[in-house]
Amino acid sequence: MDDARLDALVASTAAISDDDLAGLDISGLESLVEEIMSRNELQSHPRRSVWPFRAAVSAAAAAVIVVALFAGQDLGRRGTAWAAPLVAMAEATPRLVVDAPGWEVTRADEFGADTGEMTFSDGKRSLELRWQPAGAAPALSKDRAASSDHFEPVTVLGEQATLYRYGGTTDYTTVWTDGDHALEARGAFRTLAAYKEVLASLRRLDANAWLDAMPASAVRPAERAAAVRAILADIPQPDGFDPSRLETSASVRDRYQLGAAVAGAVACGWIESWVRATDAGDAAAAARAVAAMGSSRDWDILDEMNPDGDYPEVLWEYADAMKTGAPVPAGKVMTVREAYRSALGCTP
Amino acid sequence: MRDPVETNEDRYRALFREAARPVLAFVLRRTDDPADAADIVADTFLVAWRRIDDVPPGDEARLWLFGTARGVMRNHARGKVRRTRLGERLRAELESLAVADPAIAVTEVDAVRAALARLDELDGELLRLTAWEGLAPSELAVVLDIPAGTARTRLHRARARLRAELGERNVDDGHVPAGERVLAHDPRCQ
Numbered sequence: 001m002d003d004a005r006l007d008a009l010v011a012s013t014a015a016i017s018d019d020d021l022a023g024l025d026i027s028g029l030e031s032l033v034e035e036i037m038s039r040n041e042l043q044s045h046p047r048r049s050v051w052p053f054r055a056a057v058s059a060a061a062a063a064v065i066v067v068a069l070f071a072g073q074d075l076g077r078r079g080t081a082w083a084a085p086l087v088a089m090a091e092a093t094p095r096l097v098v099d100a101p102g103w104e105v106t107r108a109d110e111f112g113a114d115t116g117e118m119t120f121s122d123g124k125r126s127l128e129l130r131w132q133p134a135g136a137a138p139a140l141s142k143d144r145a146a147s148s149d150h151f152e153p154v155t156v157l158g159e160q161a162t163l164y165r166y167g168g169t170t171d172y173t174t175v176w177t178d179g180d181h182a183l184e185a186r187g188a189f190r191t192l193a194a195y196k197e198v199l200a201s202l203r204r205l206d207a208n209a210w211l212d213a214m215p216a217s218a219v220r221p222a223e224r225a226a227a228v229r230a231i232l233a234d235i236p237q238p239d240g241f242d243p244s245r246l247e248t249s250a251s252v253r254d255r256y257q258l259g260a261a262v263a264g265a266v267a268c269g270w271i272e273s274w275v276r277a278t279d280a281g282d283a284a285a286a287a288r289a290v291a292a293m294g295s296s297r298d299w300d301i302l303d304e305m306n307p308d309g310d311y312p313e314v315l316w317e318y319a320d321a322m323k324t325g326a327p328v329p330a331g332k333v334m335t336v337r338e339a340y341r342s343a344l345g346c347t348p
Numbered sequence: 349m350r351d352p353v354e355t356n357e358d359r360y361r362a363l364f365r366e367a368a369r370p371v372l373a374f375v376l377r378r379t380d381d382p383a384d385a386a387d388i389v390a391d392t393f394l395v396a397w398r399r400i401d402d403v404p405p406g407d408e409a410r411l412w413l414f415g416t417a418r419g420v421m422r423n424h425a426r427g428k429v430r431r432t433r434l435g436e437r438l439r440a441e442l443e444s445l446a447v448a449d450p451a452i453a454v455t456e457v458d459a460v461r462a463a464l465a466r467l468d469e470l471d472g473e474l475l476r477l478t479a480w481e482g483l484a485p486s487e488l489a490v491v492l493d494i495p496a497g498t499a500r501t502r503l504h505r506a507r508a509r510l511r512a513e514l515g516e517r518n519v520d521d522g523h524v525p526a527g528e529r530v531l532a533h534d535p536r537c538q
Contacts, residue, residue, distance in 0.1 A: 021376070
């Protein structure tokens, strides 16, 4: 069989050809370009996240516990008394941890009762745990089975589970259901035995112990006011700026998220005062706002956040644009005054 | 002088216009669930928008997008991509799109599909990119981020292996040095 015949055989296995698709009216595809470009704002793309979109300034913050985390601490040693709503939410999650020497929680993104994702690590290896509503289990299993070259039944915390190895890799994942949740624990390990050992060390904690296991970078409600004040220490604030709204919240946030909330609130205030001053022809007040925003490259919190996401860069982009009068990239060419509320998460 | 922001926008729109359907076809051929394909296409073009300065000019842009889509698919397979509101409309449309069901296949196609599935991932992808996307070996190299010479050699071997799987036993030894397993990590994929 010559190459052309062989290629034709392979071509016959395609589910759809370019020509087939070219003839279809898919308006969702045409509208995607605008959807993407209109999302070119800070909230859409913190680099830190493995997920494509995670709101940096999330209106849903009250509904989910946001603890995207940088560093870990030993499990169960904090002994904090958690607010009742937080405990209630934790009660509804699987609350699993890797209970083995040296392992700690290193990341937990936007988790809630229905869905969540955490990463555990011992510094060399890591295990990612995800949970979703139990109804997702069949599709999850089917997808993993399609990607795997080995599978076997295992037991996880007394539940029947299926362990898969991604084809051609030493990435392993295990899928199981537990009550209301479909769970998956995935990691790259040298051997199947090493993965199984970590899988076997999963343990369920009570709500308080589980919340205690969150890394030190999570800002607890009781610590929040002090953290906000510390962040504001080197940031010039516009007249009438009231930080009290930032200081009170029942939710857990990590430093990045809190930093975005605080720096963003100040930046929004300055830009609003700049817009007002410009409209009123008050050149001195406008210049003060431009200078204050210009100092943002020296704000410690933005330096701290910069390796972990794009919020600082967007804020600096706006500061620069205020100074030069240049437009900002916001899905289309827009001025600072047109785009800043959406980009920086300003609330009216 | 043209505004650089506008230039990026224009360039992105042109890129999308030229490549959106080929990329959608590329992804639909490699995913079982059209809803997943919508997510993957959306994420692929989101990466392209964020990294528009990295997208090569000309036809190589399409190859760059294929490579990026492969990375997004890999993350998707590993559960690292979740459903977002982006591309919801596309998802709804694709869910009602009748893509050929691999389970309903004539015998020969079925046999070829099964034979492809038994190949090494890289071998299978070299053959699919050649036959499905019509790429030349130099283009395979761009998509797969491997040297062009390697792409040629591997394509030759992949064809030989597929012939062997299909019952034609005129194949070379089939051994692949471990160093050639280059697909474990694609640096273009976040």
